Amino acid sequence: MTETRKTFTRAPAGERREALIRATLALMAEVGPAAATVRAIAERAGISQGMIRHYFQTKEDLIGAAYEWHMRGLTGATDAAAGPVGGSARQQLARFVAAALTPPVIDAQAMSLWAGFIHMVLRDPRMRAVHERTYRHFRDRLQDLIDAALREAGRPAPPALARRHAIACNAVLDGLWLEGCALPEAFGPGELTGIGLTAVAAILDLDLAAAGAPSTKAGTA
Incomplete structure (x- = not known):
């Protein structure tokens, strides 16, 4: 019997790094953080285990990069969904x-990934640093929009x-995001967005309803 040797893809460095991050996220989403072993990640990405160290010195560095990718991706998805x-x-x-x-920001898998990462934040300084960067990234984007609206x-x-x-x-958006991801069937069409807009408007003393926010089906994911 002849042995079938595992073949690995050759791709540009940036693509291989991204493939490793995506493989890590996919494994964590499917079966949890414990399943994201170096071997499993390499096989999923189609890259040899030895090549991983070319991009990440340790598995922890890869996990941190995956967390940052995931959280910045949510901010990017929010910006994209908000339109030009x-x-x-x-x-x-x-x-x-x-x-x-x-949706696509309200997403059960996105929340599951976040939950898988968040417990690491409490015990790993590197993950805490990633959490702080990504939290500030979203909050700063929100603050810029708030500042402009108040000036206007x-x-x-x-x-x-x-x-x-x-x-x-x-904090309002985080709480509603968690509930919307975990229990999408608990909210009617547009209910989450309506609550979010009302709460933000009350905090800022601005009439956001008159701003013509789109009617969306936030209760479905």
Whole structure:
């Protein structure tokens, strides 16, 4: 009997690095963090185990890169779903809030991955640093939109107040995102986005309903 040797793909360095990250995320989503062994990741990515160290010194470095990729991807998906820049500052803020609470951002697998990573944040300083960077990345994007909307309304906020607004609004979105991902059937069409827009509007004392936010089916995922 002849032995079939595993063949590995040759691809540009950037593609191989991305393949390793995607393989890590896929394995974690399918069967949990424990299943994301170096061997399993390499096989899923079609890359030899030895090549992994060419891109990541340790498995922990790869896990950290996967976490950052995942979280920045959610922010990117929110921006993409919000649509191109245009309209008033309030409209841009309303679209961003609505996008953060609708598919593809509302997604059970995305939440499952987040849950798999988050326990590592408490015990690994590297993961904590990734968490802080990605949290600030989303919050800073939200703060920029809030700042622009308040300026447009003739109520520019000092940086410290704009930061507090962003923290509060981000907390609202985080909570609704978790519930929407975990229990999508518990919410009617547009219910999550409606709650999110109402809450953010109350925090900022802005009329976001008049901004013409899109009507979306946030209750489905």
